[in-house]
Amino acid sequence: MFVLRYAGLVALTIWVGGLIALGGVAAPAIFDVLGGSHVAGDRMLAGAIFGETLRRFHLLGYGCAGILIASLMARGVLGPRPLRFAGRFAVACAMGLAMLASGLIVSPRIARLQAAIGAAPSSLPPGDLRRVTFGRLHAASTGLLFVPVFGGLLLLYREMKD
Numbered sequence: 646m647f648v649l650r651y652a653g654l655v656a657l658t659i660w661v662g663g664l665i666a667l668g669g670v671a672a673p674a675i676f677d678v679l680g681g682s683h684v685a686g687d688r689m690l691a692g693a694i695f696g697e698t699l700r701r702f703h704l705l706g707y708g709c710a711g712i713l714i715a716s717l718m719a720r721g722v723l724g725p726r727p728l729r730f731a732g733r734f735a736v737a738c739a740m741g742l743a744m745l746a747s748g749l750i751v752s753p754r755i756a757r758l759q760a761a762i763g764a765a766p767s768s769l770p771p772g773d774l775r776r777v778t779f780g781r782l783h784a785a786s787t788g789l790l791f792v793p794v795f796g797g798l799l800l801l802y803r804e805m806k807d
Contacts, residue, residue: 646725649716649719649720649723650716650720652712653713653716653717653804654801654804655712656709656710656712656713657713657797657800657801657804658801659705659709660706660709660710660713660740660797661794661797661798661801663702663705664702664790664793664794664797667699667702668787668790668794671698672695675691675695675698676688676691676695678691679691688768689759689764689765692765696752696755696759700748700752703744704748706744706748706793707741707745707748710740710741710745710793711741713740713741714734714737714738714741717730717733717734717737718734727804727807728803728807729803733800736796736799737796737800739792739796740793740796741793743789743790743792743793743796744789744790744793746789747786747789747790751782751785751786751789754782755782755783755786758775758778758779758782759779762775766779766780
């Protein structure tokens with residue numbers, strides 16, 4: 646049981662910590678360094694770098710979700726079941742689904758829109774439909790990625806409390 650719990654905790658920590666590092670450190674740094682200058686195309690380059698970083702992190706997140714869910718299921722079957730097992734399992738599944746939706750649905754739409762625009766969405770006039778659509782997709786992506794962060798922090802709390 647210790648190995649299963651440990652594997653789930655490691656996956657959860659990597660997943661949540663990675664998302665926090667990406668959103669709180671990497672994205673602001675990339676956009677400050679590249680997007681803050683007034684050289685043409687730098688904001689596009691910052692978006693491309695962060696987009697690729699996020700794409701790769703989605704793959705890591707899918708793996709972490711799989712390990713977390715598999716470890717919870719194994720602990721539930723082999724026993725003893727973790728306290729509030731059904732709630733933990735539901736949270737883990739919601740986290741995985743949010744990660745899948747972000748990586749397989751929203752991120753590809755953002756990439757297609759950016760390719761169609763051919764410039765940084767922020768360079769478009771505020772009322773431009775493409776800029777508005779980009780803003781909505783970006784907000785959806787951010788919201789979806791908050792699900793694993795908050796869910797993961799909740800699961801970490803529950804594990805540490807047990």
